[in-house]
Amino acid sequence: MSNKSALKVDSLRKSFGSELVLDSVSFDVPEGSATVLIGASGSGKSTLLRCINLLEQIDDGAIFLDEEEITNPEIDIDQTRRKIAMVFQAFNLFPHKTVRENITLAPVIVHRLTRDEANQRADELLKRFGLYEKAEQYPDRLSGGQQQRVAIIRALAVNPRVLLLDEVTSALDPVLVNEVLMTVKELKEDQSSAMTMVIATHEMGFAQQVGDQVCFLEGGAVVEIGASAQVLKDPQDKRTKDFLRKVHEAGRL
Amino acid sequence: MSSTGSESREGRGEGVSSDGRALSSGGWSPSEREIRRRSFRRRAALRYGLIAAGSSALVLGTLLIVLVTSPGFTTLSDTFFNWVYGAQVLPKVLLGFMTNVTLTVIAASCVAIFGLAIALLRTSRSPALTPFRFLATVYVDLFRGIPMILVILLVGFGIPALRIPGLTNNVLILGTLAVIITYTAYVAEVLRSGILTVHPSQRAGARSLGLSHFQSLRHVVLPQALKRVTPPLLNDLIALIKDTGLVSILGVTDAVRAAQIASSRSFNYTPYVVAAIVFLLVTIPLTRFTDRAIRRSIERQNAQGLA
Numbered sequence A: 001m002s003n004k005s006a007l008k009v010d011s012l013r014k015s016f017g018s019e020l021v022l023d024s025v026s027f028d029v030p031e032g033s034a035t036v037l038i039g040a041s042g043s044g045k046s047t048l049l050r051c052i053n054l055l056e057q058i059d060d061g062a063i064f065l066d067e068e069e070i071t072n073p074e075i076d077i078d079q080t081r082r083k084i085a086m087v088f089q090a091f092n093l094f095p096h097k098t099v100r101e102n103i104t105l106a107p108v109i110v111h112r113l114t115r116d117e118a119n120q121r122a123d124e125l126l127k128r129f130g131l132y133e134k135a136e137q138y139p140d141r142l143s144g145g146q147q148q149r150v151a152i153i154r155a156l157a158v159n160p161r162v163l164l165l166d167e168v169t170s171a172l173d174p175v176l177v178n179e180v181l182m183t184v185k186e187l188k189e190d191q192s193s194a195m196t197m198v199i200a201t202h203e204m205g206f207a208q209q210v211g212d213q214v215c216f217l218e219g220g221a222v223v224e225i226g227a228s229a230q231v232l233k234d235p236q237d238k239r240t241k242d243f244l245r246k247v248h249e250a251g252r253l
Numbered sequence B: 001m002s003s004t005g006s007e008s009r010e011g012r013g014e015g016v017s018s019d020g021r022a023l024s025s026g027g028w029s030p031s032e033r034e035i036r037r038r039s040f041r042r043r044a045a046l047r048y049g050l051i052a053a054g055s056s057a058l059v060l061g062t063l064l065i066v067l068v069t070s071p072g073f074t075t076l077s078d079t080f081f082n083w084v085y086g087a088q089v090l091p092k093v094l095l096g097f098m099t100n101v102t103l104t105v106i107a108a109s110c111v112a113i114f115g116l117a118i119a120l121l122r123t124s125r126s127p128a129l130t131p132f133r134f135l136a137t138v139y140v141d142l143f144r145g146i147p148m149i150l151v152i153l154l155v156g157f158g159i160p161a162l163r164i165p166g167l168t169n170n171v172l173i174l175g176t177l178a179v180i181i182t183y184t185a186y187v188a189e190v191l192r193s194g195i196l197t198v199h200p201s202q203r204a205g206a207r208s209l210g211l212s213h214f215q216s217l218r219h220v221v222l223p224q225a226l227k228r229v230t231p232p233l234l235n236d237l238i239a240l241i242k243d244t245g246l247v248s249i250l251g252v253t254d255a256v257r258a259a260q261i262a263s264s265r266s267f268n269y270t271p272y273v274v275a276a277i278v279f280l281l282v283t284i285p286l287t288r289f290t291d292r293a294i295r296r297s298i299e300r301q302n303a304q305g306l307a
């Protein structure tokens, strides 16, 4: 892992109407590292990810991808989005396309791969994540965990610079959670090509295993940020301690 | 590893209460960067407006000049756009148009009820309803396949020819009936396809909550289906308004017939143009209104920002 910053969020501010949802949020994501966002529901994790993916117009601050300001309205939004992939809580697979078609859609029509190249790459990924035999199936026929893994593969198929994962296991039952988390972990195994990720999650064990850095949000502000072991095992701020204790009591650590 | 960007943070941080919850935006003022961003967006919007205005002026201006300078323009304008004569016939056309409006209101109400009934019948699964499902299918196939003008002629002239006592000979009523019969077939199909596009998991969700078949339809499936088919239904409504003009062939004095009478007396086609404008005055605002209504309902449900 190099220390070059792949993604940098600086003093980000976002409100919906009169409700301030993100307030002066700043952090750096070094290349090949994973930053985990934790915080109660409504603390602004999804909004933060959506801002990074340029799905929301921000009120102030800036976001940089490889030193380039992507929140500059003069740049081409579509070009930038091609470098950032996002996986949603609710899968968002296209129900009218097969697994393979879901995966090859963007590579073919956005990134101009030939159909053969795209299929080949899709099949490689499907094999790597043990879903090859589902290639011809429609998403509705898959289990939730399989659907979510397909969604992750679909995001990977465009070779993104940064991968954003928004509570990718929240809609799954516990047995299926693990297979999805293993898939994400796998993205970090290979040191040389580790994926740069920003992950919003409620799974603290996972946060510790995958996260290099953990960022605790409350009411849209960063309360505490630091190395994952430090924030999760030895939090400094009282609010972080309270939150982790509640999570612990709910039996999720 | 832990890093907190600290540049350009002056003047921020107020308006955050002790528990970290940002309560108001008091104390915050946009940064240099945000101000630059906003002024860029303003300039972009201005540029967009100027280009739109310039291109519209150019295209419409050219069209107008070509029209006005064309050789037949004076004859054309006198035969079709004689506004003095147009003003004279306007009251008659408007009076006739009241018939179209009344007919539309009555027909649309009946079509909505019958169309929905047939759509529900065709999507039902009950074995007891099999013969009715069959009849409904035959009815829809038949009346979607026959030109409406034939249905109007058959009903308007055919039924009186039966001379059944007690049955009306009123061409207005018979014409309305013909319109209803035809449009019910179309609307039933639009509604049925809407119902079929609602995902089965929605019905399953409702049934698992203990809602009956009818209750799931009424509270879960239909609301989603109707929202989806609103655009095509409004299309049909606009087509219906225009098609009420067809009953004029039975001798009903609607806007079209009134214009025809006036035009055949004067050998001038301005009354037709007047009637066309009267129809447009109703149909165009209706399309604009429905476009807006649809967009707003979509935005309300999907709070998903811009994408």
Ligand SMILES: Nc1ncnc2c1ncn2[C@@H]1O[C@H](COP(=O)(O)OP(=O)(O)O)[C@@H](O)[C@H]1O
Residues within 6 Å of the ligand: A016, A021, A039, A040, A041, A042, A043, A044, A045, A046, A047, A048, B303, B304, B305
């Ligand atoms: N499109 C929206 N319109 C208005 N308010 C929104 C919208 N999206 C999110 N919010 C509000 O922003 C806050 C943060 O939401 P979110 O980012 O989804 O939190 P989290 O993902 O941490 O649960 C919530 O109070 C939510 O109500």
Ligand SMILES: [Mg+2]
Residues within 6 Å of the ligand: A045, A046, A047, A166, A167
């Ligand atoms: Mg969320």
